Amino acid sequence: MATTIAVVARRVGRPCGVCSLPAATREWVEESLAEGSSISSVSRQLGLRPGRESIASHMKGGHLRADLEERVLRHQGLDTVSIVGRITEIAQGHRQTVLEAEESGNGNLAIRARDAELRALGALAAAGFDTERDAQAQVLTRRIANAAVTVAKTDSAVADALLLALDAAGHPDVADLLAIELSANEMGTP
Ligand SMILES: [Zn+2]
Structure with a gap:
């Protein structure tokens, strides 16, 4: 592609x-x-x-x-999506370690893993996410948006539909930005 x-x-x-x-x-x-x-x-x-x-x-x-x-x-730091996804995975991994450490009675490890989980969750919170679910939803949304833009770049009917939908949803500013992005590729008409 x-x-x-x-x-x-x-x-x-x-x-x-x-x-x-x-x-x-x-x-x-x-x-x-x-x-x-x-x-x-x-x-x-x-x-x-x-x-x-x-x-x-x-x-x-x-x-x-x-x-x-x-x-x-x-x-190159252009992919915030993967950063959020990675932090979420790290938090989940540490939580698993906490559970296992508690089950096996390893108190020190449980405390360290909980600290690590807290730091990962803190990073998510600092990025503006209240829950891991929010973070994952954002990852999904971005992937869908990227796919939509990729298709719009090669198909002007899809591009028009996308711009109209953004307008109708009350985001004319986003539609404008997308129009600029699409026109930069000079691929309006197939
Ligand atoms: Zn190139």
Whole structure:
């Protein structure tokens, strides 16, 4: 999917600085990002061609190789969803440890695990979530929204329907932002 979008974007819209690189260089860029290299350092090592903005828009535009995308976004801090999901998993893991430690009478371990669980829950609360359920709902919502935007980018009827639905739901500001995002890809009409 990501490749298809990248190919279409290159043909229809402005050429993407990363997608236009020779295949081996593009692969090196994406793999470096997936391993945690910063956008700046990747750009610098290529003599600033492509520049940081090009690399960022390549990442945000859904051009990344599908199997690298999640790792890249996580490393580059663009994926708050996975952070929330991870904290939730950590809290659940610690809670399991608390229960097991209490059952086996290991008081010290139970206290340490409870402290760890509290820290994870504190991080969730600081991120504005009252319950783990809220956090998980947010993860789900974001994934659905990402999927909707991905489809809207390739299908103008879906894009229009999405914009109308946002308007009708009383979120014209969100519709405007989405319209800008979609038009940046210059893929309005199929
Ligand atoms: Zn690209």
